Amino acid sequence: xxxxxxxxxxxxxxxxLDDKLSKRKIELDPKGYFxxxxxxxxNELILxxxxxxxxxxxxxxxxxxxxxxxxxxxxxxxxxxxxRGKSAKEVGIQISEGHYPFPISRLxxxxxxxxxLQRAEQCLKMGEEYIxx
Numbered sequence: 311x312x313x314x315x316x317x318x319x320x321x322x323x324x325x326x327l328d329d330k331l332s333k334r335k336i337e338l339d340p341k342g343y344f345x346x347x348x349x350x351x352x353n354e355l356i357l358x359x360x361x362x363x364x365x366x367x368x369x370x371x372x373x374x375x376x377x378x379x380x381x382x383x384x385x386x387x388x389x390x391x392x393x394r395g396k397s398a399k400e401v402g403i404q405i406s407e408g409h410y411p412f413p414i415s416r417l418x419x420x421x422x423x424x425x426x427l428q429r430a431e432q433c434l435k436m437g438e439e440y441i442x443x
Contacts, residue, residue, distance in 0.1 A: 332443060338364050339419040341412075342390065343379075346423075346430050346442050349394070355430050357401050357423075358389035359413045398427035 340363075347356040362370040362379060370379040374387060391413060395401040402424055405413055414420050426442055433440035 338370050339416045340364055341415045344423055346426050348430060348434050348440050354394050354396060355401050357393040359391045361390045398431040401427055
């Protein structure tokens with residue numbers, strides 16, 4: 311019983327830390343952003359890459375409209391590239407060891423995408439809904 315309580319405390323403390331870290335200021339990747347989706351019928355992860363520009367305030371700007379792209383903005387634009395794979399590793403290799411030019415330029419962005427792909431893979435395996443952080 312004591313081990314279970316310690317594990318629950320650990321899980322809670324990690325969640326609090328992650329929630330705090332998610333609120334920090336980040337710089338956007340000038341090469342664009344990714345949306346991660348699941349295709350349960352094909353048992354695949356889908357990683358869509360979208361281009362954007364970054365304005366002087368550090369906001370992502372739609373290259374066609376010139377308007378800021380918000381987290382909840384409906385995006386009429388199409389992905390510049392779509393990567394698919396059965397695992398986080400397979401998709402990660404496509405964007406980091408695939409054909410140049412690579413669609414990612416910032417180390418923090420690469421680490422974030424790796425974490426999110428791993429979470430998405432776990433959701434796919436468990437048949438759960440995936441929501442990108």
